[in-house]
Amino acid sequence: MGRRDIRRSGRPLFVALVALLLGSACTGAAPPRAGTSVAIHEHDFRIDASAITVASGAVSFDVHNDAPATHEFVLVRTDDPDDRLPIAADGISVDEDVLTSVGELSDVPAGADETLSLSLAPGRYVYFCNMEGHYMGGMHGVLEVTPDA
Amino acid sequence: MRESRRLRWILAPYFVVVTLIVGYNAHAIAQQRGSALVVNVAARQRALSERYTKDVILQTQGIAADPQDDAEQLRANADALLHGGEVTAVQGADATVVIHGADDPLVIAKLDEEQRLIAKLLDAGDQLLPMSQATPGYATRLQDLRVLGGQVNSISNDAVGQITRDAEAAFARLVAIGIALGVLGAIAAVAMGLLLRRTAATQAAQFRSLVHHATDLITVVDASGAIRYQSPSAEPVLGRSAEELLGTSYLGSLDAADRAHLDAVFRELAATPGAAATAEYRVRHVDGSWRYVESIVTNRMDDPNVRGLVLNTRDVTDRRALQDELAHQAFHDPLTGLVNRAVFRDRVDHAVARAARLHQQPAVLLLDLDGFKTVNDGLGHDAGDELLVAVGHRLQASGRSIDTVARIGGDEFAILLEDDARSAGARTVAERVLAVLTTPFQVRGREVFVRASIGIAIAVAGTTTDELLRNADAAMYAAKRGGKARYEFFVPIMHEEALAKFEVQGDLDRGLAHSEFVLHYQPIVDLASGSVAGVEALVRWRHPTRGLLPPAAFISVAEETGAIVPLGAWVLGEACRQTAEWRRADPARADLWVSVNLSTRQLLEANLVTAVRESLRASGLEPSALMLELTEGSLMQGITETAVKLRELKELGVRLAIDDFGTGASSLSYLRRFPIDLLKIDKSFVDELGADDPEGPLLVQAILDIARTLHVDTIAEGIEEERQRNDLRDAGCRTGQGFLFARPLPPEEVGMLFDAGVDPLEGASTG
Numbered sequence: 001m002g003r004r005d006i007r008r009s010g011r012p013l014f015v016a017l018v019a020l021l022l023g024s025a026c027t028g029a030a031p032p033r034a035g036t037s038v039a040i041h042e043h044d045f046r047i048d049a050s051a052i053t054v055a056s057g058a059v060s061f062d063v064h065n066d067a068p069a070t071h072e073f074v075l076v077r078t079d080d081p082d083d084r085l086p087i088a089a090d091g092i093s094v095d096e097d098v099l100t101s102v103g104e105l106s107d108v109p110a111g112a113d114e115t116l117s118l119s120l121a122p123g124r125y126v127y128f129c130n131m132e133g134h135y136m137g138g139m140h141g142v143l144e145v146t147p148d149a
Numbered sequence: 150m151r152e153s154r155r156l157r158w159i160l161a162p163y164f165v166v167v168t169l170i171v172g173y174n175a176h177a178i179a180q181q182r183g184s185a186l187v188v189n190v191a192a193r194q195r196a197l198s199e200r201y202t203k204d205v206i207l208q209t210q211g212i213a214a215d216p217q218d219d220a221e222q223l224r225a226n227a228d229a230l231l232h233g234g235e236v237t238a239v240q241g242a243d244a245t246v247v248i249h250g251a252d253d254p255l256v257i258a259k260l261d262e263e264q265r266l267i268a269k270l271l272d273a274g275d276q277l278l279p280m281s282q283a284t285p286g287y288a289t290r291l292q293d294l295r296v297l298g299g300q301v302n303s304i305s306n307d308a309v310g311q312i313t314r315d316a317e318a319a320f321a322r323l324v325a326i327g328i329a330l331g332v333l334g335a336i337a338a339v340a341m342g343l344l345l346r347r348t349a350a351t352q353a354a355q356f357r358s359l360v361h362h363a364t365d366l367i368t369v370v371d372a373s374g375a376i377r378y379q380s381p382s383a384e385p386v387l388g389r390s391a392e393e394l395l396g397t398s399y400l401g402s403l404d405a406a407d408r409a410h411l412d413a414v415f416r417e418l419a420a421t422p423g424a425a426a427t428a429e430y431r432v433r434h435v436d437g438s439w440r441y442v443e444s445i446v447t448n449r450m451d452d453p454n455v456r457g458l459v460l461n462t463r464d465v466t467d468r469r470a471l472q473d474e475l476a477h478q479a480f481h482d483p484l485t486g487l488v489n490r491a492v493f494r495d496r497v498d499h500a501v502a503r504a505a506r507l508h509q510q511p512a513v514l515l516l517d518l519d520g521f522k523t524v525n526d527g528l529g530h531d532a533g534d535e536l537l538v539a540v541g542h543r544l545q546a547s548g549r550s551i552d553t554v555a556r557i558g559g560d561e562f563a564i565l566l567e568d569d570a571r572s573a574g575a576r577t578v579a580e581r582v583l584a585v586l587t588t589p590f591q592v593r594g595r596e597v598f599v600r601a602s603i604g605i606a607i608a609v610a611g612t613t614t615d616e617l618l619r620n621a622d623a624a625m626y627a628a629k630r631g632g633k634a635r636y637e638f639f640v641p642i643m644h645e646e647a648l649a650k651f652e653v654q655g656d657l658d659r660g661l662a663h664s665e666f667v668l669h670y671q672p673i674v675d676l677a678s679g680s681v682a683g684v685e686a687l688v689r690w691r692h693p694t695r696g697l698l699p700p701a702a703f704i705s706v707a708e709e710t711g712a713i714v715p716l717g718a719w720v721l722g723e724a725c726r727q728t729a730e731w732r733r734a735d736p737a738r739a740d741l742w743v744s745v746n747l748s749t750r751q752l753l754e755a756n757l758v759t760a761v762r763e764s765l766r767a768s769g770l771e772p773s774a775l776m777l778e779l780t781e782g783s784l785m786q787g788i789t790e791t792a793v794k795l796r797e798l799k800e801l802g803v804r805l806a807i808d809d810f811g812t813g814a815s816s817l818s819y820l821r822r823f824p825i826d827l828l829k830i831d832k833s834f835v836d837e838l839g840a841d842d843p844e845g846p847l848l849v850q851a852i853l854d855i856a857r858t859l860h861v862d863t864i865a866e867g868i869e870e871e872r873q874r875n876d877l878r879d880a881g882c883r884t885g886q887g888f889l890f891a892r893p894l895p896p897e898e899v900g901m902l903f904d905a906g907v908d909p910l911e912g913a914s915t916g
Contacts, residue, residue: 044262045300068258070307091292092299110255110307132306133299136292 035059035117038143040127042071042108045137047127053144060117061127065108071129071139073116074104082126082140092136094128122147163337170330177323184316186248190226190236191312194263194305197223198270202298205274206291209281216278220271223301227264230308231257253315259308266304270297366442366462369455372419374400374412377457386442386464388435399460402432404439414446418458422451429465441469482556484534485541493555493563497614500567504608512575512607514564515621516544516582519600519633520786521560524592526755527790532592536599539592543585548578562601563621579603579636586634600634602626607638626709653703656692657712665691666716668723669893672902673744673864673886676878681903683742683776685886686724687893688716708750717751718760725768725775727896731903732774738903744776746808749783753790758797765801772802776827780808784823792822799824806864811852820859828856830882832867838876846876853881 035058039050044067063073076099078085088095102125103118128140197219204214222237229236233250251257273294280287366386369378376399379391387394387402400408407430418424425447431439444462449455480492488496500511518540525533537560544562545554553565564582566575582601589596604625608617623643628635637643660666670684690698707713728743751757765772777798784791784807795805806827807820811834834849849865856863865877868887877885891902 068255068262069304070310090299092296110258132303133296133301134303136296137300 035119037062040064040073041066042073042129042139043067044069045129045134045139047073047129047139047141049127049141049143052142053146054120056120056122056145056148058117059120059145060115061105062113062115063105063108064113065110068110070110070131071108071134072104072106072131073108073114073127074106074130075102075116075118075125075127075143076100077102077123077125079124080126082128082142085126085128085135085140090132092133094130094135096130120145160341163334163341166330166334166337170327170334173323173330174327177320177327180323181316181320183249184312184319186246187230187251188309188313188316190248191230191305191309194223194226194230194267195302195309197226198267198298198301198305201270201274202294205277205294208278209287209291211281216274220274223267223271227260227267231260231264251312253311256308256311256315259304259311263301263304263308266297266301270294270301273297366460366464368399368460368462369449369457370399370415370460371457372415372450374398374415386434386440386462387432403430404433407431411444415458418446418448419450422448424448440464441466482541485538485556487541487545487562488553488555490555490557493553493557493565494614494618496553496555496565496567497617500565501608501612501614501617503567504612505610509567510607510609511617512566512605513617513621514566514575514579514582514636515557515604515606515618515625516562516564516601517625517629518560518562519602519629521599522753523786523790524597524599526753528593528595528597532597535592536590536597539590540586540599544582547581547585552578575605575607575638576636579605583634583636602628602633603636604628605636605638629709630705653706654710654712657703657707657710657716660690660692661712661715661719665693666719667691667895668720668727669895670727670743670899671886671893672891672899673884674890676865676874676883676885681741682884683744684728684899685744685746685778685893686720686727687746688720689893704748708748711750713748713750714754717748718764721745721760722764722767725764725770728774729768729770731900732770734900735903740774742774742776742804743770744778744806746778747783749780749786752779752783752794753786757794758801761798761803762801765803773804776804776806778806778808778829781810781812784820788822795823809866811848825859825861827862827864828852828859830863830865830877832887835865835867835869835873835877835885835887838873846880849877849882850880857881 036051036054038054038059038061040061040063041048042063042065061073061075065071074094074096076085076096078099080086086095086098087093088097102120103116105114105116108114122145125143125145126140127143128135201216201219201223204216204219207214208216226236228234229248229250231251233248235245235247238244238246251260273290277287277290277294280290365380366383367378367380368376368383370376376394376397379394381391383389383391383394400412403411411428411430414426414428418426425445427443427445429441429443432442433439441464442462443465444460447459447461449457449459480488482489497511497513500509503509504511521533521536524536537556540562541554541556544564548554548564549566551567553567555563555565557563564578566578582603586599586601589598591597602625604621604623604627606617606620606624612620620639620643624637624639627643628637631637667689668686669689670686672681673683673685674680675682688700688704690703692698695702704713707716724743724745728741731738732741747757754760761775761777764770765775798805804826805824806829807825808829809831810828812831830849830852834852837844838846838849853863862884863882865873865882865885866887868874868877868885868889870889873887874885874889894902
């Protein structure tokens with residue numbers, strides 16, 4: 001909730017810095033090897049993904065924002081259904097504090113392409129946009145990561 | 150001129166740039182203000198959306214709220230943000246403000262989305278409003294409303310972010326352009342400054358060039374006179390370059406007197422900053438010549454750029470030469486180059502003043518040339534001028550260098566013996582002058598003789614300049630009367646004579662003007678018949694205070710002053726007129742003739758013949774009825790010219806007689822050259838006839854013999870006794886005049902005499 005407030009108050013540079021630090025924390029150990037790419041298209045208000053399962057290891061999410069609004073791309077590991085994630089006090093946003101964030105692009109401007117590269121362990125993952133009203137508006141999806149073949 | 154044009158070229162763009170900057174800044178401020186309003190309105194959408202959601206919920210819970218007002222504002226603002234227009238003011242005094250529509254496509258996309266979401270939000274609100282918490286599906290509808298509210302908030306934030314970024318970018322551009330313009334302005338300002346500096350430098354260079362090329366010398370000296378700056382124009386004046394002169398003393402090229410003077414000027418000026426003075430002095434050229442210069446000296450000790458005395462110096466040598474020439478002309482006789490009367494007088498003044506102090510006796514010699522007029526009239530004025538120049542040279546050569554020789558009038562010269570003059574000194578000078586004039590002058594290829602009559606006056610204690618000059622003048626006239634070519638020292642008696650003469654001189658002019666002169670006539674009688682043959686016209690002066698004056702009282706003065714010329718002309722005219730009248734009045738007097746005396750001066754007059762001809766013409770008198778009497782002395786003056794004139798008179802038909810014959814030193818051979826008709830035997834010879842002197846008749850006889858030899862007639866003058874008349878008649882003299890017959894008489898008495906007869910013989914024979 002604190003992070004959201006910061007972003008809403010119009011300090012994108014600071015948020016981007018925080019996001020970068022978080023991103024590095026998650027991806028810093030990723031080995032530089034070629035992995036799977038997942039194409040993500042964000043709309044008002046849904047997220048289309050080019051795959052629903054990928055092999056574990058290096059996965060890069062090529063996020064393209066097709067909407068006029070700015071969106072984010074948050075990936076969490078959870079066994080909850082993607083439309084039953086825990087909701088925060090505002091009643092409409094996902095409570096990220098109780099979830100394990102694997103990685104995120106906190107600010108994908110309208111029309112922009114951004115890439116989130118992660119090393120994913122096998123398991124069930126949910127991605128969503130947690131901007132106000134966007135998750136409940138329909139911006140979420142599930143990704144299964146299977147063990148290496 | 151060129152500089153000011155260049156200034157305009159730089160000033161114009163500079164002002165354009167400044168105007169642009171000011172205009173652009175005004176535009177940028179307006180732009181920023183507009184952007185701020187848009188951001189403000191856009192940011193308000195989020196608050197409005199939250200308030201709408203809350204108001205709808207409150208309404209459904211039975212609490213009074215006005216979600217429709219929020220809805221309207223949301224809709225209106227969304228529209229205004231997209232297309233521009235009026236919106237409710239958030240702050241400030243205005244009720245509404247006008248904002249510009251969006252032009253960034255991204256902002257437009259976000260605002261479109263916002264508008265769409267707002268529509269959905271209001272739609273959701275509309276569905277929820279009729280419900281209450283008890284209504285089935287209320288929770289779902291409420292959820293939808295809140296989600297849509299969140300989405301509106303989100304997109305609204307998004308739009309505000311983008312609008313703000315755009316505004317920031319626009320502002321950055323405005324600032325960049327403003328800075329660019331500022332830099333441009335600064336460049337223009339610097340350029341203008343540089344140009345102004347260059348213009349000033351150019352002007353300074355022009356001034357320097359002016360100084361360097363000016364003919365005036367500009368010199369800066371310190372108080373001691375050492376040269377600290379010298380303009381190059383010094384070279385033509387001093388013959389030394391400015392570099393050579395630097396550090397030297399300005400006073401070095403001056404003579405002692407000028408140096409002391411200019412040094413004093415420097416010292417005086419040095420005490421007063423800003424003071425100025427002028428000085429004229431001479432400077433020595435390297436070649437040794439002196440140049441006259443004029444300086445304006447100004448104290449510029451106070452001026453940090455100068456710190457010295459500035460001399461603006463001009464070469465005035467040419468001007469001085471002209472002044473000297475004019476001064477020379479003012480003080481010198483242009484013909485002879487001798488000093489003129491004014492200077493001579495001034496020198497006499499000084500000599501007289503010095504004499505009183507030093508017990509000296511300055512002397513003045515006044516010279517009047519004898520015979521100059523003959524040359525001037527006979528050979529022309531140019532010849533006369535030539536003679537005067539030559540005389541001037543000889544006079545100057547004959548004097549000592551300290552003596553002043555001056556030409557003070559037509560043919561009058563003067564010599565001042567200033568110093569140490571005794572009468573022996575003045576006498577020596579006078580004799581030397583007479584000696585140098587004895588050598589004939591060569592004028593126009595002819596030998597010309599001139600002599601001088603010299604009057605000498607010596608100053609004694611208390612003599613004034615006027616007295617000294619007047620005394621010399623009186624002595625000079627005495628010398629002339631004494632026979633010319635001689636000198637006379639002034640003695641006081643001369644002064645009285647001179648005074649009397651002076652008186653007569655003034656009176657003569659007045660007498661002529663007032664017709665105070667009259668003619669008396671003395672009959673000239675045929676000694677054989679006793680009849681009146683002719684008359685001699687004799688002038689008398691009816692003086693208003695001195696009574697009737699005979700010619701002896703005034704003729705010599707009239708000769709000297711020249712008054713004889715108009716007087717003689719009048720006599721001639723009047724005698725002719727009267728005689729013609731007598732001849733016309735009585736046929737018995739039709740042969741009457743008149744004899745008129747001509748003075749030496751009249752004989753020398755160039756227009757004598759014309760004057761005679763005119764008198765005859767005016768009176769209508771027969772030329773043969775006019776006889777002109779000349780003295781031997783006057784005939785000897787300018788013999789050649791006189792002979793010519795006499796022949797011309799003869800050709801007119803006029804008769805000529807020699808007056809006072811036998812008293813002068815005329816030579817018979819000369820007499821033969823003149824066309825003389827008659828000799829008048831002087832009274833002194835006639836007097837002898839009555840004096841029982843056996844030689845008396847012999848002298849008269851000798852004269853009569855001469856007359857016969859020359860084939861001329863005779864008239865005996867001053868016959869007072871019958872015996873004299875008889876002797877003369879017997880000796881062969883045909884005519885005579887004298888008291889025996891009649892005294893000179895006024896014309897009316899002469900008329901009566903014609904009728905009564907004058908023959909004493911007749912009287913004697915009858916009585």
